[in-house]
Amino acid sequence: xxxxxxxxxxxxxxxxxxxxxxxxxxxxxxxxxxxxxxxxxxxxxxxxxxxxxxxxxxxxxxxxxxxxxxxxxxxxxxxxxxxxxxxxxxxxxxxxxxxxxxxxxxxxxxxxxxxxxxxxxxxxxxxxxxxxxxxxxxxxxxxxxxxxxxxxxxxxxxxxxxxxxxxxxxxxxxxxxxxxxxxxxxxxxxxxxxxxxxxxxxxxxxxxxxxxxxxxxxxxxxxxxxxxxxxxxxxxxxxxxxxxxxxxxxxxxxxxxxxxxxxxxxxxxxxxxxxxxxxxxxxxxxxxxxxxxxxxxxxxxxxxxxxxxxxxxxxxxxxxxxxxxxxxxxxxxxxxxxxxxxxxxxxxxxxxxxxxxxxxxxxxxxxxxxxxxxxxxxxxxxxxxxxxxxxxxxxxxxxxxxxxxxxxxxxxxxxxxxxxxxxxxxxxxxxxxxxxxxxxxxxxxxxxxxxxxxxxxxxxxxxxxxxxxxxxxxxxxxxxxxxxxxxxxxxxxxxxxxxxxxxxxxxxxxxxxxxxxxxxxxxxxxxxxxxxxxxxxxxxxxxxxxxxxxxxxxxxxxxxxxxxxxxxxxxxxxxxxxxxxxxxx
Numbered sequence: 270x271x272x273x274x275x276x277x278x279x280x281x282x283x284x285x286x287x288x289x290x291x292x293x294x295x296x297x298x299x300x301x302x303x304x305x306x307x308x309x310x311x312x313x314x315x316x317x318x319x320x321x322x323x324x325x326x327x328x329x330x331x332x333x334x335x336x337x338x339x340x341x342x343x344x345x346x347x348x349x350x351x352x353x354x355x356x357x358x359x360x361x362x363x364x365x366x367x368x369x370x371x372x373x374x375x376x377x378x379x380x381x382x383x384x385x386x387x388x389x390x391x392x393x394x395x396x397x398x399x400x401x402x403x404x405x406x407x408x409x410x411x412x413x414x415x416x417x418x419x420x421x422x423x424x425x426x427x428x429x430x431x432x433x434x435x436x437x438x439x440x441x442x443x444x445x446x447x448x449x450x451x452x453x454x455x456x457x458x459x460x461x462x463x464x465x466x467x468x469x470x471x472x473x474x475x476x477x478x479x480x481x482x483x484x485x486x487x488x489x490x491x492x493x494x495x496x497x498x499x500x501x502x503x504x505x506x507x508x509x510x511x512x513x514x515x516x517x518x519x520x521x522x523x524x525x526x527x528x529x530x531x532x533x534x535x536x537x538x539x540x541x542x543x544x545x546x547x548x549x550x551x552x553x554x555x556x557x558x559x560x561x562x563x564x565x566x567x568x569x570x571x572x573x574x575x576x577x578x579x580x581x582x583x584x585x586x587x588x589x590x591x592x593x594x595x596x597x598x599x600x601x602x603x604x605x606x607x608x609x610x611x612x613x614x615x616x617x618x619x620x621x622x623x624x625x626x627x628x629x630x631x632x633x634x635x636x637x638x639x640x641x642x643x644x645x646x647x648x649x650x651x652x653x654x655x656x657x658x659x660x661x662x663x664x665x666x667x668x669x670x671x672x673x674x675x676x677x678x679x680x681x682x683x684x685x686x687x688x689x690x691x692x693x694x695x696x697x698x699x700x701x702x703x704x705x706x707x708x709x710x711x712x713x714x715x716x717x718x719x720x721x722x723x724x725x726x727x728x729x730x731x732x733x734x735x736x737x738x739x740x741x742x743x744x745x746x747x748x749x750x751x752x753x754x755x756x757x758x759x760x761x762x763x764x765x766x767x768x769x770x771x772x773x774x775x776x777x778x779x780x781x782x783x784x785x786x787x788x789x790x791x792x793x794x795x796x797x798x799x800x801x802x803x804x805x806x807x808x809x810x811x812x813x814x815x816x817x818x819x820x821x822x823x824x825x826x827x828x829x830x831x832x833x834x835x836x837x838x839x840x841x842x843x844x845x846x847x848x849x850x851x852x853x854x
Contacts, residue, residue, distance in 0.1 A: 301337075302386075302390050302392065303335070303337045303339075303340060303384050303385070303386045303390055303391065303392040304335065304336050304337055304384075304392055305384070305392045305393065305394040306333050306334070306335050306340075306343065306382045306383075306384040306392070306394045307333070307334045307335065307336070307394070308331060308332070308333055308380060308382055308394055308396040309331070309332045309334075310329065310330060310331045310332065310396070310398070311330075312324060312327075312329025312330055312331075313329050313331065313370075313398040313400070314398065315396055315397065315398055316397060316398070316399070317377050317397060317399050321375070321376075321399035321400050321401040322398075322399070322400055322401065323400070323401050323402065323403035324372055324400045324401075325372050325373060325374065325375055325400050325401060325402035325403070325609070325612075325615070326371065326372075326373065326402065326403075326471060326473075326607070326609035326610035326611055326612065326615075327371065327403075327471070327609050327610075328369055328370070328371045328471075328553075328554070329369070329370060329371070330367055330368065330369055330370070331367070331368040331370060331380060331396070332365065332366070332367055332368075333345075333365065333366040333367075333368065333382055334365050334366075335363050335384055337363060337384070337386060338362060338363055339362055339363065339386045339387045339388075340359065340362060340363045340384045340385065340386055341358065341359060341362060341385055341386060341387050342356055342357060342358045342359060342385045343356070343357045343359070343366060343382055343383065343384055343385070344356050344357075344381075344382070344383040344385065344391075345357060345368060345380070345381070345382050345383075346380070346381045346382075347370060347378060347379070347380055347381075348378055348379040348380075348381075349372065349373075349374055349376075349378045350370075354381075362387070368380075371471075371554060371610065372400045373610070373612035373614075373615075374612065374614065374615075375400060375401050375402050376399065376400070377397060377398070377399045378397075378398055378399070378400065379395055379396070379397050379398075380395070380396040380398070381393060381394075381395050381396075382394050382395075382396070402615065403607075403608075403609060404423070405423070405605040405606055405607045406465045406466055406606060406607065406608045407422055407424075407427060407460065407462075407465050407466075407582050407604075407605065407606040408422060408423035408424075408603070408604075408605045408606075409421070409422055409423075409429055409458070409460070409584065409603070409604045409605075410423070410445070410602070410603055411437065411441075411446075411447055411448040411458075411584075411601060411602050411603065411604065412437075412441065412445055412446045412447070412602070413437045413438070413446075414437060414438050414446075415436060415437050415438030416437070416438075417431060417437050418430070418431055419431060420437070420448070420458060422460070426462075427460055427461055427462040427465070428460070428461055429458040429459060429460040429461070429584060430458065430459045430460075430461075431448075431458055432455040432456065432457055432458065432459065433455045434450060434451045434452070434453040434454070434455035434456030434457070434585075434596070435448050435449070435450055435451075435455075435456060435457070435458060435585065436448065436449045436451075439600060441477065441544075441600070441602040441603075442477045442544040442546075442602055442603075442620075442622040442624070443621075443622025443623055444622075445602060445603070445622065446602075447477070447600045447601060447602035448584075448600065448601055448602070449599070449600045450585045450596065450597040450598060450599060450600070450601060451598065452481070452482055452487075452596050452597065452598030452599075453596060454593070454596060456585050456586070456596040456597055456598070457583055457584060457585035457586040457593075457596060457597070458583070458584040458585055459581070459583060460581045460582045460583070460584070461581065462581060463579060463580050463581050464579060465492075465581075465582060465606060465608065466492070466606055466607070466608035467577045467608065468492055468499030468500055468518065468551075468575075468576070468577050468578045469553075469575040469576055469577040470553050470577075470608070471551060471552055471553040471554075471608075471609050471610035472500070472550075472551050472606065472607060472608055472609065472610075473548060473549065473550045473551070473606070473607040473609070473610065473611035473616070474490050474492075474500065474502045474516075474548070474549045474604075474605070474606050474607070475490075475502075475546065475547060475548040475549070475603075475604070475605045475607075475616075475619050475620070476489045476490050476502060476546075476547055476584075476601055476602070476603060476604040476605070477544055477545070477546050477547075477601065477602040477603050477620065477622070478503075478504075478544070478545055478546075478547060478597075478599065478600065478601055478602075479541070479542060479543065479544055479545070479599045479600040480504050480536060480541050480597075480598065480599040481541070481598045481599040482598040482599070483504075483506060483508075483509065483510050483511060483512050483536060483537070483538070483541060484506055484508075484509045484510075485506050485595075486503070486504065486505055486506050486515075486595050487503050487504045487595050487596065487597045487598060487599075488501045488502070488503035488504075488583075488585070488586055488587035488595040488596075488597060489502050489503045489504075489547065489584070489585065489597055489601050489604070490502045490503075490582065490583070490584055490601075490604045490606070491503075491582070491583045491586065491587035491588070492578045492580070492581075492582055492583075492606070493578060493580035493581055493582075493583050493587075493588050494522050494578035494579055494580050494588060495522070495523070495580070495588075495591070496522055496523040496524075496588065496590065496591050497519045497521070497522055497523065497525060497578075497588055497589060497590075498518075498519075498578065498583075498587040498588045498589070499518060499522075499576070499577065499578020500516070500517070500518045500549065500551070500578070501515075501516070501517055501518070501587040501595070502515075502516050502547055502549045503515060503547075503587075503595065503597070504536065505530075505532050510537060510538050511535075511536060511537040511538075512536045512537075513532045513533055513534055513535060513536060514532065514533060514534040514536065514545065514547055514560065514562050514567070514776075515530060515531070515532040515560070516530070516531050516532075516547075516549030516558060516559075516560040517529060517530035517531070517532075517558075518530075518551075518558070518572065520573060520574045521574065521576060522576045522578065527573070529558060529570055529571075529572040529573060529574075530558075530570065531549075531558050531559060531560045531567075531568045531569055531570045532560065532567075532568065533560055533562060533567025533568040533777075534560075534562040534567050534776050534777055534778060535775065535776065535777060535778025535795055535796075536776075537775075538696075539694075539696030539697050539775065539800060539802075540696075540697050540698060540775030540776065541599075542697075543624070543697055543698055543775055543776065543834070544600075544602075544622070544624065545562060545563060545776045546561075546562070546563050546564065546619070546620030546622075546624075547560070547561070547562060548560070548561040548564075548611065548616040548619060548620075549561075550610065550611050550616060551572065551610070552610050553575075553610070554610075555571070556571050556572045556573075556575070557569050557570070557571055557572070558570050558571075558572050559613075559616075561613070561616040561617065562776050562777060563620065563624060563774070563776050563777070563835070564616060564617030564618075564620060565617075565777060566613060566616075567777065582604075582606055584601060584604050585597040585601065605619065623834075623837075624698070624834045624835060625698075625700060625832045625833060625834030625835060625836045625837070625840075626832060626833050626834060627830060627831070627832050627854075628647075628692040628693050628831045628832060628833050629643055629647050629648070629688075629692045629829075629830065629831040630643060630644040630645070630828075630829075630830050630831075630852065631643055631644070631650050631828075631829045631830075632644060632672075632673055632674075632675075632827070632828065632850055632852075633650075633658055633675055633676050633677040633826070633827050633828075633829070634658065634660075634670075634673050634674040634675040635658060635674075635675065636650075636652050636657070636658045639651060639652040639653075639656075640652070641658065641677070641686065644852055647692070648688060648689065648690065648692070650686045650687065650688055650809065650829070651686065651687055651688075651689075652677075652684075652686050653684065653685050653686065653687065654682075654683045654684040654685065655680060655682075655683070655684050656677065656678070656679055656684040656685060656686055656810070657677075657678045658675045658676070658677065658678065659675055659676050659677075659678040659825060660674060660675045661674070661675075670825075670827065671704050671706055671766045671825050671826075671827035671828070671847050671848075672704060672766075672827050672828050672847050672848055672849060672850050673827075673828075673849070673850035675827075676704075676706075676825045676826065676827035677809065677810070677825065677826045677827065677829075678824075678825055679810045679821065679822045679823060679824065679825075679826065680708075680823060681708070681709075681712065681714065681821045681822060681823025681824075682821060682823075683818070683821060684810060684821060684822075685808055685809060685810035685811040685818065685821060685822070686808075686809040686810055686826075687806055687807065687808045687809065688806050688807040688809075689806050690804070690806055691719060691720075691803055691804060691805075691806060691807055691831075692831045693831055693832070693833045694802060694833075695719060695726055695727075695773070695800060695801070695802055695803045696800050696801060696802045697773075697775050697833070698773055698774055698775040698776065698833070698834045698835045699772075699773055699831070699832060699833055699834065699835075700770060700771065700772045700773070700830075700831070700832040700834065700835055700836040701717065701719075701729075701770065701771050701807075701829075701830065701831050701832075702768065702769065702770040702771075702828070702829070702830045702832075702836075702841075702844045703716055703717060703729075703768075703769055703770075703809075703826055703827070703828060703829045703830070704766045704767070704768055704769075704826070704827040704828045704844075704845075704847050705766060705767055705769055705822075705824065705825070705826055705827075706763070706765070706766040706767075706824050706825040706826075706827075706847075707731065707761060707762075707763050707822070707823060707824040708763065708823045708824040708825075709763065709823055709824075710731065710733065710736065710761055710763060711733060712733050712820075712823065713730065713731065713732060713733050713734075713819075713820045714730060714731045714733075714820055714821065714822040714823060714824075715728055715729070715730040715731075715808070715810065715811050715812040715819075715820040715821070715822060716729040716730065716731070716769055716809070716810070716822060716826060717729055717807055717808065717809045717810070717826075717829070718730075718807070718808050718811070718812045718813070719803045719807055720803060720805035720806050720807065720808055720813065721743070721746035721801070721803045721804070721805055722746055722804075722805055723746050723747050723748045723750075723814060723815055724743050724746060724747065724748060724750055724814040724815070725741075725743060725803070725808075725812055725813070725814070726742065726743055726746070726800070726801060726803035727740065727741070727742050727743075727771060727780070727803075728740070728741040728812050728820075729769055729771055729782065730812065730820055731761055732756070735756060736760070736761070737756045737757060737760070737761070738756070738757040738759065738761055738769065738782065738784050739754050739755065739756045739757065739782070740754060740755050740771060740780065740782035740791075740793070741753075741754045742754070742780060742793060742797075742798045743798075744797075744798050744799065745801065746801060746803070748814060748815055753793055753797045753798055754793075755780075755782055755791045755792065755793050756791065757782055757783075757784040757789060757791055758789060758791065759784035759785045759789045763824070765847070766825070766827070766847035767784055767785055767845070768783075768784070768785060768786065768841075768844055768845025768846065768847070769782075769783070769784055770782075770783040770836070770841055770844065770845070771783075772790075772835050772836060772841075773795075773800060773835070774835035775795070775800075775835075776835075777835075778794060778795035778796060779792045779793070779794060779795060780792060780793045780794075780795065780798070780800075781793075783841050783845075785845050786841055786842040786845045787838035787841040787842055807831075809822075809826060809829060810822040810826060827847070828844070828847075828850065828851075830844065830854075840854060
């Protein structure tokens with residue numbers, strides 16, 4: 270919110286007359302209680318309205334005036350911003366006030382203004398208005414069939430010409446189709462319309478991407494000009510086999526001497542074949558540039574200079590020093606541009622496709638011949654030692670399973686369960702979750718570990734010395750490998766089952782341990798470990814290194830799940846709840 274005060278001569282004249290009366294020795298009339306201030310706006314019409322105005326991410330104005338001559342200040346407050354009530358002292362009594370405001374969420378909002386006079390008396394007015402978010406000014410799904418010579422824009426009036434280095438009809442995110450780009454000089458899509466948006470005002474750009482060549486910088490979407498691109502969204506190479514996602518612009522439209530860039534996330538050989546959703550945003554209010562990777566903000570910077578690119582949107586390349594370059598090698602889907610600011614919540618919602626898929630679910634409700642079945646008929650979990658399935662014996666006095674009809678029961682003395690193979694590629698993004706209920710907290714115990722040939726890649730365990738759940742990661746598959754760990758702030762307990770999850774998000778380059786839902790996550794950067802592929806299976810209830818088992822679990826484990834990809838906060842929270850099996854998740 271910004272504030273401008275405008276001065277009107279007649280209001281100054283009234284204030285001057287009051288001063289003359291006082292200086293002449295005549296008593297000025299006592300201040301009357303103020304009237305409610307008057308709030309008007311052409312940008313934000315008053316009332317909830319059947320059709321909210323499309324002003325999310327746009328800057329509009331409110332005008333505040335008063336019928337009183339002695340208003341000294343206003344207290345202003347927008348219900349949906351995070352600034353709280355702000356006091357504005359007027360330059361002169363009762364001067365008109367202009368408030369600039371940019372809403373960032375859809376729905377009804379309320380502006381409250383309190384007028385305060387020179388005697389300290391106050392009167393308040395409220396103004397209710399409703400806003401919506403305008404659609405992107407350019408949206409190319411890139412879902413046309415193979416052989417198409419053009420791609421359709423959602424509004425139907427800005428076709429993109431497909432060049433020979435682009436093939437349509439390949440598999441896209443979430444079952445959609447996409448376009449693949451071969452990285453040659455003809456690997457781009459040229460859209461027709463110029464001037465869709467201004468790069469010197471608030472804007473946003475997004476796309477789903479996969480990248481094949483990690484050795485050079487590449488651009489997924491850009492806005493062209495004669496010499497330079499007004500902005501570019503894509504990939505920045507850090508080595509022949511690694512890089513990061515990036516959003517940038519130059520400091521001038523010709524002969525630039527600097528650039529404003531924000532980069533983040535992680536790209537390397539193990540994760541480069543995963544679909545990633547990128548959103549780049551420029552906020553003209555504070556001149557910040559932000560980058561979101563799969564809905565998560567990975568960085569921001571302040572743009573030092575602004576200029577407007579006047580040409581068209583390019584998909585798969587950018588303009589630099591008057592030449593086309595940085596052609597994309599990989600896949601792109603659903604490229605979009607917005608002529609307005611896009612806030613964090615909306616940036617997360619633009620990418621609608623799910624990035625994860627369940628690869629295994631074990632309910633531990635039964636174990637005929639010591640084999641507990643996978644829900645859809647996949648590989649069984651084998652029980653070892655005295656491991657058993659606890660089932661409800663009495664509906665009133667128990668014992669009661671953690672969820673459903675039973676749970677895995679271990680006594681901490683040589684019992685465990687195991688999968689012979691790992692259902693996912695652990696060098697890429699994946700997630701594992703379980704419900705746990707320790708019987709005691711006096712000894713080290715492992716919930717599950719992902720086994721390599723010589724030692725586990727990852728262990729989720731209880732550390733008795735620290736009295737905490739922790740995630741331990743090994744930097745290599747060797748007996749003496751260095752490890753890194755992170756400890757959950759959520760305390761273990763023995764009276765109520767807790768949901769535990771480990772998520773490796775390759776796009777962000779982070780391992781995260783969650784206990785009790787998404788609000789309790791603690792992370793380790795993948796730079797500290799460089800994830801490797803564990804192929805020797807999963808052990809539930811113990812850790813083993815070179816075939817020697819340790820840290821046997823004492824208590825119950827239930828609802829063990831494995832997903833390819835990083836699961837969402839909704840799933841993390843739902844799967845942390847005990848009591849009811851949820852086979853649809």
